[in-house]
Amino acid sequence: MDENCRRIQKKTLTAALTLICLIAFGTKTSLAFQNQETETKFKQYKGEVIDASSKKPLVFATLSLEGTNISTITNTEGNFILKIPSELTDGTVVVSFLGYKSKNILLSQLKPNKNKISLVISVTELSEVDINAPKDAAALVKETLARKGDNYFDDPTLMTAFYRETIKKRRRNVSLSEAVVNIYKTPYSSVRKDAVELYKARKSTDYSKLDTIALKLQGGPFNTLYVDIMKYPDYIFADGSIADYKFTFSRSTRINDQLIYVINFKQWESIKEPLYTGELFIDVEKRTLTSAIYTLNITDKHRAARLFVRKKPAKVDVWPTEVAYRVDYREKGGKWYYGYSNVLLEFKVDWEDKLFNSVYSMTAEMAVTDWERNLQGNAPKSRERLKKSIILSDEAVGFSDPDFWGEYNIIEPEKSIESAIKKIQRQLRRAKAKGGAAAP
Template sequence: MKNKSHLLTLFLFCLSIIGNVNILSAQSEATPFTEIKGKVVDSKNKSPLAFADLVINNSNVSTITNSDGEFILKIPNTSSKDVLVISRLGYEKKEVSISSLTNGIKIKLEQAITQLSEVEIDTYKNAKTLVLETLKKKSSLYNNDKTLMTAFYRETIKKRRRNASLSEAVVQIHKSPYNSYKRDGIELIKSRKNTDYSRLDTIAMKLQGGPFSNLYTDIIKYREFIFTAEDMDLYNFSFGEATQINNNMVYVVNFKQKENITTPLYFGKLFIDSKTLALTSAAYSLNVENKELSSQMYIRKKPRKVDVYPTETKYMVNYRTQNGKWHYAYSNISLTFKVNWKGKLFNSVYTLNSEMAITDWEINNTKFAKVKENIIRPTTILIDKTSGFSDPEFWGEYNIIEPEKSIESAIKKIQKQLKRT
């Protein structure tokens, strides 16, 4: 069985202080777009709906709601007569005319009621067989052209509930065909950061891999990071209650490692379109019961007097279809670690979150340059790479995922707390 540590690697080291980098927010006076802020909620209980897809019809412009159901969508002026399509797993698709959108709009989605026919129930009695069939579909159902994707990436590190580091970047993904074994390439276009570790702790935590970590959650393209051929027999697969997405019936397959397996493996749910057998989304976690082994999968470097181990891990990936082909659209990774200093009474808890959303894409069969100053590699640490790529005026032109709190307000809150202490 292969080591899964390359899916997301945590890099730790000792340091005394890292200074602040101020972030300015500015927008060009003449903007070729209109910015709309809003929220997507359940029509009955009014609860916010996280990770809902918002796509302008007949275009590649899109965004995704955050954990509070909020979104910011920057709509090109040329799309003023188009339609915004809102969809989410388990809910009926909704279409809203762009001209009717107003700031602060609350979009309500109706829950989808799914009833399986006897034919649909009997088609796949074995959940593992269904998963294997889905994994075989990458050459026929997924985009097999070289694609240039524009993506927004955010990386956040919190100590308990306090933000310690926030980084954002716009990247271009040189996505290789799904039927190719060639790895994808990522080019850093613009980035900004605001980091203040001083007085928060003498441990600095950094994510190694940056946008690659999220890209590798693409199970169809990078099956080997979670379901190697050898690993399939180490899992139990079972059917969950079916649901709907975009008015299509979706199989839900639960998976977890067998009880006699001690090596940390993943557990979660796969959502598979019943008609095409395409993987539409997945939500899964790593089994971290074995602290020592799970720690080895994430920790690359740490001080000798410190024990660091994960207490919770969450991964999510969404796919989108266009022109009859599926492609990677969004992923979110959340990792919680406990840091114990030997000889100290209290421990520290850190949460590292990274998310990446595709905001635009186009077929581009040109060759990807191998040597470029702004190419990101799987070993890149984003917050170290961002110097020289911060351009305040640039950030007005891209759809972003609205965070729970803005970078500016989060850092101000940290600074106020530091002054109090």
């Protein structure tokens, strides 16, 4: 490994996660694939969501069918695919993005392809902006990071979270995993790492669609947990590396009646390593990071591949084409905490002896469903903790626990993670009543 790659690995979130393991399989074993599409016919709508002014794509914009739990998000190019059951012919699709005015579109107005949806920035009048806010965007970011001990949870916390992991070949689901995990989160001011315990997990994989290649997402829930910038700032803004970025004020807006500064950041042109570009949403009054959306700047596909690909067959080239992250924080009692994160990756797999390459995408998202203070500092024993090298699909036991999953016996990847959480809340409450650790 060359010195440049070592320097990259010390700085980037991707290296900290070691996300991808690529393994050749000599068998064509096919497992039963639980996919909602096998039971319900869908209509499909494709398009892109862009900024109305700049025409730039909006990454992780949300499209949801009003009154249902059907939703999707855009990728790093602003593209989306929204699947609607064929029997639903009427309805309103709500398109939303942080800091932008939402747009309502009648389902009947959407075309099967080439829908272009533009959103307008929700701008706050300058008279409302706190005149005491730093005029230097980099200074505001540094101050926000420095105040994590004041503004974020300062007690050990036990969280329950729902995790979903999806692997697609082009647009077809080939592997789905879901889990309920316990997160033993240490105070934001502490340098101790969080611990994760697996409570329930299941998977559904169709290896026949993988062309004898299985992509395995290494890290499992840690992939999404380490996107918590306020807890793990070094994975994106390592010591000294904050100077590798140019920070600029983008706009001011109001989200949930809070005045938010949107800070753009990107690496300086003189920096050749693949770092990040994105937006930080900072509460002006409290100096808190409320959300962040950012992507890996893939300046060199070979360097980027070394960050992700842990193992691969000799005659196959694999490299990332898209890498995006999102984290959202929630507020309770004047303190903020990690609430939701999403990781999206797209890879090309190029066989030496094949004319066409394959495109795979991986999405991992996790949402906190409940939490309580862990004042006793309880933590799982070493053998009960998930390792950072976990491959969730290897740990999951499929659908062998119907008592827990109950009627929710099909993984529904096209529905929102909030929908999945609602469906298992009853089981989580029941587990709590029985003394289970999964529902604090």
